[in-house]
Amino acid sequence: MLRIKLPDGKVLEMPDGSTPADVAARIGPGLARAAINARISMAGGPPRHIDVATPIPADCELSIITLKGDDADAMRILRHSTAHVMAEAICRLFPETRLVYGPPVENGYYYDIDLPRRLTPDDFPAIEAEMARIVKEDRPFTRYELPRAAAMKKLAAEGNPYKIDNAERAEGDVLSFYVTGPEPGKYWEDLCMGTHLPSTGRIGAFKVLNVAGAFWHGDATKQQLQRVYGTAFPSKKELDAYLTQLEQARERDHRRIGQELGLFTIDPLVGSGMVLWKPKGAVIRLLLEEHLRGLLRQAGYQPVFSPHVGRLELFRTSGHFPYYRDSQFPPLYESDTARILNELWIAVLERGDAKSISTIEEQLLEELRAANPGLWQTLVGDPQAPEARRLNPAPGHQQHNLAVIREHLRVEDGFLLKPMNCPLHVRIYASEPRSYRDLPVRLAEFGTVYRYEQSGELSGMTRVRGFTQDDAHIFCTPEQLQDELAGCLKLTRYVLEVLGLYDYRVRIGLHDPADPKFIKNPEGWAMAESAVRHAAEQSGISATEEVGEAAFYGPKIDFLVKDCIGREWQLGTVQADYNLPARFELEYIGSDNRPHRPIMVHRAPFGSMERFIGILIEHFAGAFPVWLAPVQAVIASISDRSADYARRVTAQLRDAGFRAEVDDSPDKIGPKKHRARSMKIPYIVVVGEQECSRGTLNVNDRDGRCIGDLSVAAFIDRLRVESRPKRVTTRASAAVE
RNA sequence: GCUGCUGUAGCUCAGCCGGUAGAGCGCGUCCUUGGUAAGGACGAGGUCACGGGUUCAAAUCCCGUCAGCAGCUCCA
Known part of the structure; x- marks a missing residue:
C-alpha cells in the first residue's frame, strides 16, 4: 500500500504501482481529465515531477498539476512537450535534421537543430501544419528507460553526436527517452529527462515564432546551430492574448517612441551606437541629472570633471589597457x-x-x-x-x-578614449595628500565613456558605444566601507523607485578565480566580496550571487530591469575595489601618522543616462510624469479669436518656469487635442472665448479626462506641485514576463 | 563578431513572378473661425541604403559593403 498525502492534508491509501492518474481518478473525474503531471516529494525530500502514467515509487506528498490556473510548472511541461512536437514536425519535413537540445524557456520554448538548410519564417506554416497533425492525432507521450550502457549503444547507433553529448552530460545510471506515441520503435522519440503531458492532444494552442542562430554549448568558437523558437498555451484565447501583449509591448519600444516623440536619434553618419539627444530628450536627461546632483550634494559628494581621453600609460596602470581593449576604441597613437x-x-x-x-x-x-x-x-x-x-x-x-x-x-605614447572614469578620478584623488580626516572623499561626475561594443550588440539607447555614467568614486577607510556601500545602495534604490521602477532584481557579481580576466589578488577579492555581500544583506536586498559577473577590479551589486520585450539590462551598480588603489599606490595618512591604502567604491545609480532613459521611455510608454515631461502643457486655442489669450497664457506659464507650448494653428480643437495626446503631453489646456472672458483654463489630461475649469493661478499651483519629483506608486511597467 | 531577416517620400508601409514608383500620416498653400480622440481642396516631396554584376531593360534577380531588427556570443 502507498500512502499519498494530498495538499489538503488528506491521506489516500493506494495499491502499490498506482500512478498519479489513478490518484486523480480517485479524487474525481474532473481532476482525472485535467491532470497532466504530478509533483511529488518523498520523506521531506525536494519536490520533483512525474508523468501521470508513471507508477508512484513510494509513500509521498503529491499534488496533481493541471493546466488550469497559472501554474508555472504546468506551462513549462506544456511547452516542453510542444518542443518535442515541433522537433518531430521539423524532422518529418527535413529528415536530415539533427536535433540538439530543446528546453522550455520563459515565454515558450526553443529547439536547437543542426540543419544545413536555413529555415526561414516561410517554413513556419508547413511546420505548424505538421505540428497540428501530430496534436490532432493525440498520441501519448510514453517514457521508457534504459541502463546507461544500453542507452549509449542505442545513441551511438543513431549517430547523432549532439544527443550522445547530452547523454554524457546527463547524470545517473539510467537514461530516459520519450516516445511521441504508444510504443517505442514505431514513433518519433527523443532522449529526454521529461516530464511531459499525457498526450499531444493536450496542447491547446501553439505557434512557431522565429528562428535565430545559437552556438553549441553557448560557445562562439563552436558550431553554429539554428534555434527555432515557439510558444504554447492551454487555449487559443491565451495564445492570442499573449501575441497581442507582445505586439503592445513592441509599441512601447524606446526606439519607436524616441522617434515619434522626438527624444533622440541615431545617425549612421555620426556612427552606430552614438546617441544624438534631441531637445526634448535632453530636457528629460537634464531634469534627471539635476535631481541627482541635488541628492549628491546632500550626501557629501563633490563634483569633478575629467577629459574624454587619457594617456595609454594611465590605462596601462589601471589595467584597462590592454586587457579590455576588445571593448575599447583603437588607441590614438602619437x-x-x-x-x-x-x-x-x-x-x-x-x-x-x-x-x-x-x-x-x-x-x-x-x-x-x-x-x-x-x-x-x-x-x-x-x-x-x-x-x-x-x-x-x-x-x-x-x-x-x-x-x-x-x-x-x-x-x-598615445591616448585612449576613456572606457571608464575611474582612472581619472583616481588621479584627482592622488593629486593632493589625503588625511584620514578627509575621508571619505566622494568624487562625482556625469562622465561620458566610450566602448567599442560588437556591432551585433548595439541596440537603441540601451547598448551604445558612447554613454554617460552618473559616476562617482568614493575613497574611504576600511571602517567606512560598509556605510559607504549602504549609502550607495540606498541611493540606487531611490532613483529606481522614485520613477516607479520597482520591477528590478539585484545581482551580486563575484569573480571567477580561474578566469584570467580578473586581477589576481585573492585577499583583496575575499575582503571586497564579503563586504558587498554584507552590505546587500544589511540593506535588506534579496540578491542572487553569480560567479564571473564581477568587474575586473572588484565585485559588484548590480540592479537589473527588463525592457519592453523582456530583455534584462543592468542599470545601477555599486562596486567595492581593493585593486585600483593598489595599482595606483593610493594613500592616506592615518591617525597613526603612517600611510594607509584607501578602498574604492565605484557606483552609478542610473548606470548610464542613455540606457536608463531608454528603459524609462519604455516604462512610461513615453508618457512621462509632469516633472519629467519635455512639454508639460499645450495651450490650444479654439479659434483665432482665442489665439491671443492662448499665447498670453503660454507666456505666463513659461514665466512661471514651466514647459508650455501654444497650439494656435488653424486646426479645430479635435485635431489639436489628438496631436497633443499622441505626443503624450500631460496637460492639454483648451481656451476659447468663454475661457478668455472668464480668465480660466479648460484643463484636460492626456488620458482624455477633463480636469475642469481652473484659473491660471490654480493651474500654476497644480503644475508646481507636480513638477517636484514624487515617488511613483503605481506599477506602470508592462514588460512582458 | 556569428546566423537569419530587413533597408522604397520626414514617419509608417505597399509595390518586388524584371518594363524607370504608390498610400496614409506629416509638410506647404487655400477654403472653413470651428468647443474637446484626425473638416475639405490643391500641391511639393523619392539616384527605391551604397557599390558592382546579370539583362534590351533592375526598386524587383545575383554578389559585396554599410546600416537596422531578432537571437546567440560578448560587455557590464
Missing part, C-alpha cells in the same frame, strides 16, 4: 613608433614568461627597424647598448622587457 612599441608591449605581455620571442614580436621589431632605426638599434640591434635599455628575447625576462618598452614609451 607616432608610428608609439604604435609599434605599444603593440610590442601587448605582444610581450601575451607571450608570458615561459616562451622565447614570438613571431609577432619579431615582425613588430622589423617594423620598428624601418620606422625608427635608432630605437631599433638600442632595443635589439646594438650589443653594446646598455642592458637596461635592451630587450632580452629569451624566456624569463618578461618583466624586464615590459619595463624597457614602458621606459621608451615615456618619450612618445
Whole structure:
C-alpha cells in the first residue's frame, strides 16, 4: 500500500504501482481529465515531477498539476512537450535534421537543430501544419528507460553526436527517452529527462515564432546551430492574448517612441551606437541629472570633471589597457613608433614568461627597424647598448622587457578614449595628500565613456558605444566601507523607485578565480566580496550571487530591469575595489601618522543616462510624469479669436518656469487635442472665448479626462506641485514576463 | 563578431513572378473661425541604403559593403 498525502492534508491509501492518474481518478473525474503531471516529494525530500502514467515509487506528498490556473510548472511541461512536437514536425519535413537540445524557456520554448538548410519564417506554416497533425492525432507521450550502457549503444547507433553529448552530460545510471506515441520503435522519440503531458492532444494552442542562430554549448568558437523558437498555451484565447501583449509591448519600444516623440536619434553618419539627444530628450536627461546632483550634494559628494581621453600609460596602470581593449576604441597613437612599441608591449605581455620571442614580436621589431632605426638599434640591434635599455628575447625576462618598452614609451605614447572614469578620478584623488580626516572623499561626475561594443550588440539607447555614467568614486577607510556601500545602495534604490521602477532584481557579481580576466589578488577579492555581500544583506536586498559577473577590479551589486520585450539590462551598480588603489599606490595618512591604502567604491545609480532613459521611455510608454515631461502643457486655442489669450497664457506659464507650448494653428480643437495626446503631453489646456472672458483654463489630461475649469493661478499651483519629483506608486511597467 | 531577416517620400508601409514608383500620416498653400480622440481642396516631396554584376531593360534577380531588427556570443 502507498500512502499519498494530498495538499489538503488528506491521506489516500493506494495499491502499490498506482500512478498519479489513478490518484486523480480517485479524487474525481474532473481532476482525472485535467491532470497532466504530478509533483511529488518523498520523506521531506525536494519536490520533483512525474508523468501521470508513471507508477508512484513510494509513500509521498503529491499534488496533481493541471493546466488550469497559472501554474508555472504546468506551462513549462506544456511547452516542453510542444518542443518535442515541433522537433518531430521539423524532422518529418527535413529528415536530415539533427536535433540538439530543446528546453522550455520563459515565454515558450526553443529547439536547437543542426540543419544545413536555413529555415526561414516561410517554413513556419508547413511546420505548424505538421505540428497540428501530430496534436490532432493525440498520441501519448510514453517514457521508457534504459541502463546507461544500453542507452549509449542505442545513441551511438543513431549517430547523432549532439544527443550522445547530452547523454554524457546527463547524470545517473539510467537514461530516459520519450516516445511521441504508444510504443517505442514505431514513433518519433527523443532522449529526454521529461516530464511531459499525457498526450499531444493536450496542447491547446501553439505557434512557431522565429528562428535565430545559437552556438553549441553557448560557445562562439563552436558550431553554429539554428534555434527555432515557439510558444504554447492551454487555449487559443491565451495564445492570442499573449501575441497581442507582445505586439503592445513592441509599441512601447524606446526606439519607436524616441522617434515619434522626438527624444533622440541615431545617425549612421555620426556612427552606430552614438546617441544624438534631441531637445526634448535632453530636457528629460537634464531634469534627471539635476535631481541627482541635488541628492549628491546632500550626501557629501563633490563634483569633478575629467577629459574624454587619457594617456595609454594611465590605462596601462589601471589595467584597462590592454586587457579590455576588445571593448575599447583603437588607441590614438602619437607616432608610428608609439604604435609599434605599444603593440610590442601587448605582444610581450601575451607571450608570458615561459616562451622565447614570438613571431609577432619579431615582425613588430622589423617594423620598428624601418620606422625608427635608432630605437631599433638600442632595443635589439646594438650589443653594446646598455642592458637596461635592451630587450632580452629569451624566456624569463618578461618583466624586464615590459619595463624597457614602458621606459621608451615615456618619450612618445598615445591616448585612449576613456572606457571608464575611474582612472581619472583616481588621479584627482592622488593629486593632493589625503588625511584620514578627509575621508571619505566622494568624487562625482556625469562622465561620458566610450566602448567599442560588437556591432551585433548595439541596440537603441540601451547598448551604445558612447554613454554617460552618473559616476562617482568614493575613497574611504576600511571602517567606512560598509556605510559607504549602504549609502550607495540606498541611493540606487531611490532613483529606481522614485520613477516607479520597482520591477528590478539585484545581482551580486563575484569573480571567477580561474578566469584570467580578473586581477589576481585573492585577499583583496575575499575582503571586497564579503563586504558587498554584507552590505546587500544589511540593506535588506534579496540578491542572487553569480560567479564571473564581477568587474575586473572588484565585485559588484548590480540592479537589473527588463525592457519592453523582456530583455534584462543592468542599470545601477555599486562596486567595492581593493585593486585600483593598489595599482595606483593610493594613500592616506592615518591617525597613526603612517600611510594607509584607501578602498574604492565605484557606483552609478542610473548606470548610464542613455540606457536608463531608454528603459524609462519604455516604462512610461513615453508618457512621462509632469516633472519629467519635455512639454508639460499645450495651450490650444479654439479659434483665432482665442489665439491671443492662448499665447498670453503660454507666456505666463513659461514665466512661471514651466514647459508650455501654444497650439494656435488653424486646426479645430479635435485635431489639436489628438496631436497633443499622441505626443503624450500631460496637460492639454483648451481656451476659447468663454475661457478668455472668464480668465480660466479648460484643463484636460492626456488620458482624455477633463480636469475642469481652473484659473491660471490654480493651474500654476497644480503644475508646481507636480513638477517636484514624487515617488511613483503605481506599477506602470508592462514588460512582458 | 556569428546566423537569419530587413533597408522604397520626414514617419509608417505597399509595390518586388524584371518594363524607370504608390498610400496614409506629416509638410506647404487655400477654403472653413470651428468647443474637446484626425473638416475639405490643391500641391511639393523619392539616384527605391551604397557599390558592382546579370539583362534590351533592375526598386524587383545575383554578389559585396554599410546600416537596422531578432537571437546567440560578448560587455557590464
